[in-house]
Amino acid sequence: MSRYRDVVRADIRRCVGEHEASTRRVLATVWEQMGLQAVLVYRLGRWLKDVRWQPLLWPLLPAGWLLYALGLVIVRYGYGIRLALSADIGPGFWVGHFGGIEVVNCRLGEHCSVGQHTRVGSTEDAEGPEVGDGVWIGAHARITGHIRIGSGSTVAPGARVTRDLPERALVVGDPGRVVFRGYDNSQILPRA
Amino acid sequence: MRWPGSDAFLRRAVVWLCSTGLLVLALQRISHRYIERRALKGWTAETLLLRLVIALGRRPIAIVTKCDLAGDITIGHGVYLSDRGFLILRPERIGSGTLIHERVTIGVRAGDPAKPVIGDNVWIGPDCVIYGNVTVGNGATILPGSVVSMNVPARAVVAGNPAIIVRRQFDNAELRRTLNSVIDPKRLAST
Numbered sequence: 001m002s003r004y005r006d007v008v009r010a011d012i013r014r015c016v017g018e019h020e021a022s023t024r025r026v027l028a029t030v031w032e033q034m035g036l037q038a039v040l041v042y043r044l045g046r047w048l049k050d051v052r053w054q055p056l057l058w059p060l061l062p063a064g065w066l067l068y069a070l071g072l073v074i075v076r077y078g079y080g081i082r083l084a085l086s087a088d089i090g091p092g093f094w095v096g097h098f099g100g101i102e103v104v105n106c107r108l109g110e111h112c113s114v115g116q117h118t119r120v121g122s123t124e125d126a127e128g129p130e131v132g133d134g135v136w137i138g139a140h141a142r143i144t145g146h147i148r149i150g151s152g153s154t155v156a157p158g159a160r161v162t163r164d165l166p167e168r169a170l171v172v173g174d175p176g177r178v179v180f181r182g183y184d185n186s187q188i189l190p191r192a
Numbered sequence: 193m194r195w196p197g198s199d200a201f202l203r204r205a206v207v208w209l210c211s212t213g214l215l216v217l218a219l220q221r222i223s224h225r226y227i228e229r230r231a232l233k234g235w236t237a238e239t240l241l242l243r244l245v246i247a248l249g250r251r252p253i254a255i256v257t258k259c260d261l262a263g264d265i266t267i268g269h270g271v272y273l274s275d276r277g278f279l280i281l282r283p284e285r286i287g288s289g290t291l292i293h294e295r296v297t298i299g300v301r302a303g304d305p306a307k308p309v310i311g312d313n314v315w316i317g318p319d320c321v322i323y324g325n326v327t328v329g330n331g332a333t334i335l336p337g338s339v340v341s342m343n344v345p346a347r348a349v350v351a352g353n354p355a356i357i358v359r360r361q362f363d364n365a366e367l368r369r370t371l372n373s374v375i376d377p378k379r380l381a382s383t
Contacts, residue, residue, distance in 0.1 A: 158339030174353040188302035
């Protein structure tokens with residue numbers, strides 16, 4: 001329970017940008033940012049999945065799943081952001097814009113970012129990509145296959161990644177080529 | 193949606209009511225006017241009304257069309273946006289007579305505030321991404337699936353990911369006309 005609270009706090013901090021933001025500011029950001037709403041719905045779903053092993057919290061489950069279903073309809077069909085529960089996403093996840101985002105069957109580290117129309121993993125592969133910490137995934141990028149992406153890598157907009165990437169690499173194009181090693185993406189990661 | 197060639201009232205009405213691209217464009221023009229008026233005159237009855245329309249219409253239109261257009265883009269006349277949506281557009285300017293297909297992103301490079309500029313009569317195919325401090329020249333053609341992060345000269349054709357120039361001095365008037373005079377030729381001729 002407390003673990004999930006910290007995770008959600010990290011997600012919100014990523015969007016709000018302050019450690020001690022006022023409740024009003026946080027609520028305004030949640031209302032404004034559709035990506036943050038999607039992440040919160042995903043976290044709720046993951047929490048409900050975990051609660052299955054704690055019989056004391058079972059009375060909460062029906063209301064929780066109902067809320068999750070409602071949120072899922074808005075987020076998946078309204079905004080077009082699909083964060084499947086099969087994906088394992090670390091704290092501090094940031095979704096930019098909305099529309100056509102699909103994150104399934106994969107493992108993402110801490111402080112990752114995805115842009116609009118990105119596809120990470122696919123429903124056909126049982127084992128998807130394993131993405132490290134602090135990876136920036138630009139708009140329209142596509143990462144498929146059972147591959148490993150090093151921490152601090154940057155996937156440029158429109159890149160297609162189907163092979164392993166080293167740490168701190170900048171990958172561009174289709175098929176994705178590593179054009180730069182040792183690229184520092186801390187400037188472009190929003191408030192990581 | 194295609195603008196009907198003849199003056200059939202019913203067909204025109206259908207376009208006005210059902211074209212989501214037109215809806216998004218209308219909301220963008222309202223936001224643009226609101227930003228201009230607000231900076232010029234502050235709060236008046238007109239700006240209040242425009243603000244109300246934006247506040248009520250923005251989220252439903254974003255959900256229906258999956259489009260997000262910034263309010264501060266200067267958009268010329270006769271611009272066509274696809275009805276299939278998924279457009280995230282944040283350029284400095286879109287010239288008149290430009291065609292933008294579905295699933296297109298135009299925006300800044302991460303960590304760099306310089307916005308792209310799209311010229312007049314540009315044809316942008318589906319699944320394109322244009323980002324960074326770039327200028328797309330007048331009459332350029334960007335083929336489907338291109339990822340453009342460098343300047344495109346006027347009347348050039350670019351394709352690929354990353355994009356390269358595949359032809360120069362190409363006239364895309366025929367290509368733009370295939371959408372059956374979305375651009376009113378009379379209005380274009382007068383400018």
